[in-house]
Amino acid sequence: MNKSLIALSASMLLGLGMGSANAAEGKAAAQELGCTACHAAQNKLVGPSYQAVSERYGGDKAEILSIIKDNVKNGASGNWTDVTGGTPMPPQPNAVGKTDKLNAIADWVAGMAE
Numbered sequence: 001m002n003k004s005l006i007a008l009s010a011s012m013l014l015g016l017g018m019g020s021a022n023a024a025e026g027k028a029a030a031q032e033l034g035c036t037a038c039h040a041a042q043n044k045l046v047g048p049s050y051q052a053v054s055e056r057y058g059g060d061k062a063e064i065l066s067i068i069k070d071n072v073k074n075g076a077s078g079n080w081t082d083v084t085g086g087t088p089m090p091p092q093p094n095a096v097g098k099t100d101k102l103n104a105i106a107d108w109v110a111g112m113a114e
Contacts, residue, residue: 026108029101033072033094041112048083051112059113065106072096 030036030050038046048056057063070076072095077088095102 022104022107023111025104026106029098029104030108033092033098033101033105035092035095035105038089044083046084046087047089048080050109051114052083054109054112055114057110057113059110061106061110064110065103068102068106068109069099072102 027041030039040049042049042051044052053064053067057067071089072092075089075091077086
């Protein structure tokens with residue numbers, strides 16, 4: 001594989017928030033907490049993609065973390081109706097209080113802003 005192709009591949013992965021140890025931790029935390037049942041990195045599933053979340057909030061990690069914490073505690077409805085068709089996000093009691101994991105997810109998601 002030539003060097004320019006390797007460099008391009010690496011920059012694409014970094015641009016998607018997938019090129020660091022923090023990204024690996026965030027992805028693993030999302031999988032462990034069950035977030036990936038409804039959310040994917042780049043494609044809408046039941047809920048919006050992580051990349052869409054990052055872009056909507058300008059990659060602002062603090063804002064993304066605040067939203068994640070609120071949504072796992074209280075659920076969410078109406079914020080992504082254009083994407084979800086109105087399907088609400090129920091509270092996720094298994095994720096409440098898992099600050100380290102939620103922080104890792106927020107870090108990963110914030111890194112996906114273009």
